[in-house]
Amino acid sequence: ESWRYHSDKVRYDLNNHGYRCPEFSDIDWNNSIVVFGCSLAMGMAVDQSEIFTTLMQESLGVPVINLGVCSTSIIFSLINQTRLAEQTFLPKAVINIWTYPNRILQACQDNKFIHHGPWTSYYEKWDQTFYEVNSKDDHAMFMTKEHIRMADVLWKDTIHLQGTFSGLIKNLGIHHYEITDYGRDLAHPGHITHQTIAEHLASLLQAQGL
Numbered sequence: 001e002s003w004r005y006h007s008d009k010v011r012y013d014l015n016n017h018g019y020r021c022p023e024f025s026d027i028d029w030n031n032s033i034v035v036f037g038c039s040l041a042m043g044m045a046v047d048q049s050e051i052f053t054t055l056m057q058e059s060l061g062v063p064v065i066n067l068g069v070c071s072t073s074i075i076f077s078l079i080n081q082t083r084l085a086e087q088t089f090l091p092k093a094v095i096n097i098w099t100y101p102n103r104i105l106q107a108c109q110d111n112k113f114i115h116h117g118p119w120t121s122y123y124e125k126w127d128q129t130f131y132e133v134n135s136k137d138d139h140a141m142f143m144t145k146e147h148i149r150m151a152d153v154l155w156k157d158t159i160h161l162q163g164t165f166s167g168l169i170k171n172l173g174i175h176h177y178e179i180t181d182y183g184r185d186l187a188h189p190g191h192i193t194h195q196t197i198a199e200h201l202a203s204l205l206q207a208q209g210l
Contacts, residue, residue, distance in 0.1 A: 010047050029084070085154055164177070
């Protein structure tokens with residue numbers, strides 16, 4: 001009975017593209033902080049008011065745009081980043097919460113994607129083989145290092161912060177966040193973890209004059 005989610009609801013405010021942020025046409029991208037990542041960045045299982053991006057926005061007084069997408073891979077995040085950069089937008093800061101290296105993007109017909117990961121049930125051997133080949137540790141970590149390097153180059157003219165929940169990516173020198181509590185689904189970070197992340201990132205941004 002003491003579990004808060006017996007009574008507390010989780011609110012998701014999504015735009016027309018399914019992102020937990022305002023409509024893209026209403027965003028002043030050049031004067032915002034933009035965050036990329038998977039469900040860990042999107043704030044799955046916590047209320048809109050408790051996501052670290054919401055808390056950072058309240059603390060810094062600067063719009064913080066959450067472009068996290070559930071179940072996606074590092075390369076999908078990087079694709080979204082290049083789409084933003086090619087519009088000639090340069091945000092005040094870009095934050096990458098890198099997801100796990102064993103998440104793989106498969107491009108299909110009609111510009112559709114399949115997001116492969118350990119959660120995926122396979123019905124065709126071809127799909128299973130595709131995932132197994134691309135998620136091997138050596139291959140996945142090589143690609144991860146290259147994708148992170150690309151993001152550094154892409155955002156060399158603005159503040160670029162990085163974090164991860166992955167122990168493997170931690171070994172690349174990326175700041176590692178621990179999950180200290182859980183949200184409503186008992187699988188994703190809870191509001192205390194989000195508060196910790198918000199305070200850490202806000203302090204880094206303030207130290208750089210933002």
